Amino acid sequence: MTISTNTNASSTSAIAKRAAEAKKIPRARDERLAECKRRLEQDWALERKRRFPTVLPEYENNQVCHPYVAMKAIFDALEKDDIIVSANATACVVAFQAGALKEGQRHWSNSGSATMGYDLPAAVGICAATNNERRVIALAGDGSIMMNIQEMSTAAQYRTPVKIFILNNRWMGMVRQWQELLHGGRYSESYSAALPDFVKLAEAYHAVGIRCEKPGDLDHAIKEMIKVKRPVIFDCMVEKHENCLPMIPSGAAHGRATSSAHRMGGTDRGVPPAYIGHPRSRDLPAARKRHGPGLPIHIAGS
16 A cells, blocks of 8 residues: 655644644633733722722721621632522622622522512522532521521421521611611611520521621631531621611712711711711811712711
8 A cells, every 4th residue: 555655744744733733722821811810900990999898907806796707707618619698688788798709609699679588598499409419508687587487497398408697786787777877867667676596596497506796706607507417597696787888878879879987887876977968968068178079978977
């Protein structure tokens, strides 16, 4: 049999050419990734995020767990492929602000309608849909969790190992915040004066109850919750008067948003917040002259 030398040479040349092109692919990919990284470092939003972090160092020094610190701790402890379900109000807003998703994680929320009570039923349904194979953590407030707490029975009956992480501030937190910031501290039906003992309630539903009251115990308690293979109610006692900020009053422009400087303020602490254009801001003209238009301003005593 005769083999053409030209054919062999041509085939060898083609293979060598493809090999050379293949070697360029990782280099081109690395160059592209480097370019994306460079652009991310220059990104306006990420630059602001680095300059103005959501979880400030002083939040770590509280005697009581700070909701933003607690939320960051739970997200830091979770692993890839975990599923997070958040309810409404504080549990939703703080999760969006302080939580960082990892590869493979999913975050379910009903923030559009923001109805209370979404957390537990959604978590049970999602966990069941994965055949109880993926870890599901529901982030809830002490008010929202009470709306459908009976679904703990469903979780126990079907051995659905959902983890319910409650930010317990003993208030209808977002209602209290609006009453504090926009209605002169005239609180009405927003304080939860008769909450159950969530640890005992968990035990009544054949689940595990965990309570954390001190910031120093938070990380260890979260790890204990994650290890448990049964339904868990985690009662995290957090700062009662913490607000979710920035916040824009209904129908207002972005220029009237509150700033993070108000976070630990409040009318009950003698530091009432004020907004640009708010009718109670008596010193507004002078403040605008000092700070410029369109910026959130805090005027003590207004």
